Amino acid sequence: MTEDPLLCATYLAALDILTKSWNAMIIAVLEDGPLRFSEVAARVPAIADRMLAARLKELEARSLVVRRVYPGPPVRVSYELTPAGRGFREVAEAIRRWGKMLLDAEKPRAHPRRAARG
Amino acid sequence: MTEDPLLCATYLAALDILTKSWNAMIIAVLEDGPLRFSEVAARVPAIADRMLAARLKELEARSLVVRRVYPGPPVRVSYELTPAGRGFREVAEAIRRWGKMLLDAEKPRAHPRRAARG
DNA sequence: CGATGTTACTTACTCAAAGTTAGTTGCTGA
């Protein structure tokens, strides 16, 4: 129970969600509060309705988001993070910090002072 | 430059690596120090040589790992994390913490005191 | 000398996941 190998079960469980396309984006855009289907679609750059519907369904099944229907008409559906979904925020922040490292490392031609020749 | 929207470029850059299958596992097992090809393969549960070779090549191209050849024979190849690769550690730890939340949330029938009937 | 083993890969093939386009339902307003 106190063991914590690099590829422990909790790590793999989280990766199972995180490595599926769009999931990390969908959860991130919901961090600021509930959104409707079309609002998520508008905030997640190039996602297709088909993928968004599938992912939201999976995230709901895994208790990361809750789906609420407002009967309208027109019917509106809102998606909101559960506590487990909100817990992703720390992960997202760590990812953003690491992404900064990545971009910095990719282009080490940083400061335009003393340009390299050639 | 001080803006930091939920889906900022750094987040997407990191996700580009992180969401590809096996990457988060490969980088994690390298956290403890350099490993040879076959050692990585042995530590990452069910990965095929084909995938491992492809992923290591990509990670090398993105400057997350360095590849070193010891001419043997038999030739041995070692893979080690770069500083950017080592920076993933914080992400991995955040993922493990979140994974714990996920597993806890999935089975809320936790404490065996006052068992539910049925 | 030829057979077998080792390490770090390739190559060829198969199948599932993801992407693209179009269609559906129930209602509103022109």
Add this chain to the structure above:
DNA sequence: TCAGCAACTAACTTTGAGTAAGTAACATCG
């Protein structure tokens, strides 16, 4: 009646991941 909106769903194509077997360079065994 026709277009439009919201939240999907269905059919089809492309891409990515998985499986199995093969390769190169040498080393040892018999």
